[in-house]
Amino acid sequence: xxxxxxxxxxxxxxxxxxxxxxxxxxxxxxxxxxxxxxxxxxxxxxxxxxxxxxxxxxxxxxxxxxxxxxxxxxxxxxxxxxxxxxxxxxxxxxxxxxxxxxxxxxxxxxxxxxxxxxxxxxxxxxxxxxxxxxxxxxxxxxxxxxxxxxxxxxxxxxxxxxxxxxxxxxxxxxxxxxxxxxxxxxxxxxxxxxxxxxxxxxxxxxxxxxxxxxxxxxxxxxxxxxxxxxxxxxxxxxxxxxxxxxxxxxxxxxxxxxxxxxxxxxxxxxxxxxxxxxxxxxxxxxxxxxxxxxxxxxxxxxxxxxxxxxxxxxxxxxxxxxx
Amino acid sequence: xxxxxxxxxxxxxxxxxxxxxxxxxxxxxxxxxxxxxxxxxxxxxxxxxxxxxxxxxxxxxxxxxxxxxxxxxxxxxxxxxxxxxxxxxxxxxxxxxxxxxxxxxxxxxxxxxxxxxxxxxxxxxxxxxxxxxxxxxxxxxxxxxxxxxxxxxxxxxxxxxxxxxxxxxxxxxxxxxxxxxxxxxxxxxxxxxxxxxxxxxxxxxxxxxxxxxxxxxxxxxxxxxxxxxxxxxxxxxxxxxxxxxxxxxxxxxxxxxxxxxxxxxxxxxxxxxxxxxxxxxxxxxxxxxxxxxxxxxxxxxxxxxxxxxxxxxxxxxxxxxxxxxxxxxxxxxxxxxxxxxxxxxxxxxxxxxxxxxxxxxxxxxxxxxxxxxxxxxxx
Numbered sequence: 001x002x003x004x005x006x007x008x009x010x011x012x013x014x015x016x017x018x019x020x021x022x023x024x025x026x027x028x029x030x031x032x033x034x035x036x037x038x039x040x041x042x043x044x045x046x047x048x049x050x051x052x053x054x055x056x057x058x059x060x061x062x063x064x065x066x067x068x069x070x071x072x073x074x075x076x077x078x079x080x081x082x083x084x085x086x087x088x089x090x091x092x093x094x095x096x097x098x099x100x101x102x103x104x105x106x107x108x109x110x111x112x113x114x115x116x117x118x119x120x121x122x123x124x125x126x127x128x129x130x131x132x133x134x135x136x137x138x139x140x141x142x143x144x145x146x147x148x149x150x151x152x153x154x155x156x157x158x159x160x161x162x163x164x165x166x167x168x169x170x171x172x173x174x175x176x177x178x179x180x181x182x183x184x185x186x187x188x189x190x191x192x193x194x195x196x197x198x199x200x201x202x203x204x205x206x207x208x209x210x211x212x213x214x215x216x217x218x219x220x221x222x223x224x225x226x227x228x229x230x231x232x233x234x235x236x237x238x239x240x241x242x243x244x245x246x247x248x249x250x251x252x253x254x255x256x257x258x259x260x261x262x263x264x265x266x267x268x269x270x271x272x273x274x275x276x277x278x279x280x281x282x283x284x285x286x287x288x289x290x291x292x293x294x295x296x297x298x299x300x301x302x303x304x305x306x307x308x309x310x311x312x313x314x315x316x317x318x319x320x321x322x323x
Numbered sequence: 324x325x326x327x328x329x330x331x332x333x334x335x336x337x338x339x340x341x342x343x344x345x346x347x348x349x350x351x352x353x354x355x356x357x358x359x360x361x362x363x364x365x366x367x368x369x370x371x372x373x374x375x376x377x378x379x380x381x382x383x384x385x386x387x388x389x390x391x392x393x394x395x396x397x398x399x400x401x402x403x404x405x406x407x408x409x410x411x412x413x414x415x416x417x418x419x420x421x422x423x424x425x426x427x428x429x430x431x432x433x434x435x436x437x438x439x440x441x442x443x444x445x446x447x448x449x450x451x452x453x454x455x456x457x458x459x460x461x462x463x464x465x466x467x468x469x470x471x472x473x474x475x476x477x478x479x480x481x482x483x484x485x486x487x488x489x490x491x492x493x494x495x496x497x498x499x500x501x502x503x504x505x506x507x508x509x510x511x512x513x514x515x516x517x518x519x520x521x522x523x524x525x526x527x528x529x530x531x532x533x534x535x536x537x538x539x540x541x542x543x544x545x546x547x548x549x550x551x552x553x554x555x556x557x558x559x560x561x562x563x564x565x566x567x568x569x570x571x572x573x574x575x576x577x578x579x580x581x582x583x584x585x586x587x588x589x590x591x592x593x594x595x596x597x598x599x600x601x602x603x604x605x606x607x608x609x610x611x612x613x614x615x616x617x618x619x620x621x622x623x624x625x626x627x628x629x630x631x632x633x634x635x636x637x638x639x640x641x642x643x644x645x646x647x648x649x650x651x652x653x654x655x656x657x658x659x660x661x662x663x664x665x666x667x668x669x670x671x672x673x674x675x676x677x678x679x680x681x682x683x684x685x686x687x688x689x690x691x692x693x694x695x696x697x698x699x700x701x702x
Contacts, residue, residue: 100663
């Protein structure tokens with residue numbers, strides 16, 4: 001039974017760790033499917049996390065915090081759009097710029113407003129998103145096998161966790177079953193064709209970026225208002241880049257994205273659990289190896305050794321209308 | 324219709340537009356200072372005085388600039404070949420592994436002027452090898468170099484932590500760093516050059532790797548504009564199709580360009596380790612690789628521009644440290660914002676002001692613009 005508990009706990013932390021990745025990964029999905037590369041997922045998550053925690057602690061409301069996280073994150077996404085869609089700038093450069101501005105401004109403003117070394121004040125329970133306990137979860141906890149799975153894995157997460165997993169089928173539906181989704185995918189493959197059909201390429205891409213901003217805002221809010229009761233300097237710690245890796249790993253498909261994020265979250269959870277404990281046969285696995293594994297796997301995939309990852313065809317290319 | 328904008332005179336293209344972009348970046352940064360509740364003009368004065376006011380400040384500025392010349396050149400070489408090397412950060416970090424091994428082995432045996440060349444070669448080789456895999460994957464497998472180099476930055480970070488908490492750490496020590504290098508692993512300072520001009524310096528880490536950086540800048544200029552290889556790289560950067568048609572091997576040119584880029588990045592490790600801290604510590608690169616992107620953009624990928632831009636960023640780092648001291652509300656993270664804004668306005672939004680400047684030029688001297696417009700097709 002002890003082993004079973006360890007498994008449950010590891011899977012539980014897998015879910016918790018993969019949620020921010022999943023939200024950011026889906027965010028990247030919208031923008032890259034529309035043909036706009038987004039290295040700036042990391043930065044947008046970070047400003048989302050900061051804005052969320054700051055607004056929640058000032059207005060004493062988790063929902064105002066969430067709204068602010070989304071608002072600021074969308075604003076940064078629009079800056080990316082302004083540079084890379086309107087002014088046809090280099091999308092990678094713009095993304096790098098956004099990451100820098102986010103990393104610097106969150107600390108500077110945090111220090112200026114709250115004077116806690118770049119942190120925001122610790123959030124009170126009503127300023128955070130609390131865990132939702134499903135009906136009967138506590139009663140069923142004693143039941144073997146099913147009980148812990150229901151009580152630990154399925155119940156007892158915050159609303160943002162459920163939202164993140166619901167966003168997967170929703171994104172699939174939007175992309176593959178709506179007119180907007182069809183056009184969005186088309187603009188990432190062949191913008192000239194979309195333009196010929198009389199649809200504005202720029203406006204379509206801007207809308208995709210707004211979706212990206214909303215989702216990165218959610219991801220940031222999850223980090224600072226659910227996982228951690230407040231904002232801490234550089235709290236995204238490369239999650240935006242792991243999400244990018246997961247997006248490639250998932251070959252730009254929503255359901256795959258969920259599994260990729262769960263896999264990377266699982267590796268992270270495993271790394272935490274295995275810290276210092278030797279494994280049978282293999283011996284002690286260095287933590288650093290586990291931390292590097294998502295990136296190594298992505299490179300291997302990119303190299304075409306596990307299937308081939310083919311990005312949207314017009315990705316990274318600014319659209320110039322022929323006259 | 325391939326070029327949406329008509330040509331401007333060279334001095335406007337290489338001088339005026341970057342200057343305007345820089346100015347806008349600073350104006351926006353000024354607003355951030357205002358938001359924090361400080362006076363932006365006073366902040367600017369403190370920043371400039373901190374960077375250039377005293378000999379001490381100048382020495383620190385040039386010390387930081389040394390680092391940025393290496394990373395800027397690294398990014399620029401790749402850019403000339405049409406490759407975006409975001410992996411400068413990781414290549415520099417791994418370059419530190421080469422420095423560490425060489426110094427730990429030789430510092431008790433050889434004087435610095437023997438250790439230094441060996442360390443140069445080791446750091447360059449390590450950096451180049453770290454760039455080799457992404458380059459190979461781009462050339463042979465078509466994996467996007469931006470993504471693979473980002474991944475390699477993280478793999479580099481994990482690798483270095485693995486060595487610095489393991490094999491390279493002296494037994495019994497807790498700090499994740501190598502032991503301190505002895506005399507033979509320490510680079511001599513160049514502070515006396517600044518003192519020649521009458522300035523006083525207490526202690527600053529400005530060291531001989533600055534001269535190496537200048538040498539590399541000259542060599543990069545030589546490579547890009549005076550050799551066949553550089554010509555091939557620029558051809559491939561302009562048009563891969565044309566390069567292929569001209570019989571230039573795609574694989575070869577990508578791999579060579581990336582390895583040169585990686586080698587330059589790797590050499591950056593010499594400055595903070597042998598030149599300043601006298602050890603290799605965790606996270607010693609601390610974003611210098613990304614600053615290299617800003618430096619290359621500002622310097623228009625030309626070695627002269629890169630040296631100037633590197634000094635500008637060095638001044639920002641040094642002045643920023645002074646600023647953080649004078650204005651407690653503004654920490655060194657202000658510099659990170661300014662970097663971001665420079666990358667945004669000088670890089671991603673570089674064309675934003677161009678049309679206005681063209682209109683301005685057209686109204687001031689319609690003749691020159693008329694010719695250019697005719698050539699450019701009236702874009």
